[in-house]
Amino acid sequence: MTNIPENPAERLMFEISKPGRRCVTFPALDVPEVDVADALKGAKLRNEPAHLPEIGELDLVRHFKNLADKNYSVDKNFYPLGSCTMKYNPKINVTLLAQAGYTKAHPYLPESLVQGHLELMYNLENYLREVSGLDEVTLQPAAGAHGELTGVMCIKAYFEDKGEADQRTEILIPSAAHGTNPATAAMAGFKAVTLKEAANGNIDIEELKKKVGPQTAGMMITNPSTLGILEPKMREIAEILHGVGAQLYMDGANMNAISGIVQPGDYGIDVMHFN
Structure with missing residues (x-):
């Protein structure tokens, strides 16, 4: 018997996958359809579609947010290393450096x-x-x-x-x-x-x-x-x-x-x- 946590966010994405679920639904194609195999001749293509989970955007966000919350970081608790990757960077510095x-x-x-x-x-x-x-x-x-x-x-x-x-x-x-x-x-x-x-x-x-x-x-x-x-x-x-x-x-x-x-x-x- 598989021990699946009650919280869906604790489960693997494959375990909460449901056929037909999508994060984004695209509108009907309004241009001529192109065969990918013909367009990418010579490229190494899969023989069958990749086995990927089918989930909604909300489940996807909650899943990764839950995983991120498990991380120990300087934003959550004291981190004794003086620097390294986990050092404290003032948020204003991070914001300025992120400017396009x-x-x-x-x-x-x-x-x-x-x-x-x-x-x-x-x-x-x-x-x-x-x-x-x-x-x-x-x-x-x-x-x-x-x-x-x-x-x-x-x-x-x-x-x-x-x-x-x-x-x-x-x-x-x-x-x-x-x-x-x-x-x-x-x-x-x-x-x-x-x-x-x-x-x-x-x-x-x-x-x-x-x-x-x-x-x-x-x-x-x-x-x-x-x-x-x-x-x-x-x-x-x-x-x-x-x-x-x-x-x-x-x-x-x-x-x-x-x-x-x-x-x-x-x-x-x-x-x-x-x-």
């Missing part, structure tokens, strides 16, 4: 028509430069993970330029760092080496000293970590990495927690990205 004049600008528009966009981007670069304490900023990466890969590839290019690419094969990654870091290091061609944290959740300095060496290209650190713990020995960690010629990368997933309080560049960060 901003979101629908074509990449090939002449420069004379996108001066406002260029001004926004220029100002944002300067703001991020000030927040990070680093020398240069790029807005080219499309998202957090893309920015992360871009940063690690910059480290790789740095060692290629120095003629040390064959030697620098490892990236050190604390176990409490952002979960995407090992994948990013691997995609950039490095071996990800895990660092276990100390009992208090911070970087184990002695463990770091054991694993760092001439083979180290860099270390990816998240501060605060995904445990929500601030790392108090950032300068010492930077000195250890720089002592062997390696770079210190910071994942900005939780940057909101320290933004405006401290500049990562001041405690030795060489490269970072903002989520």
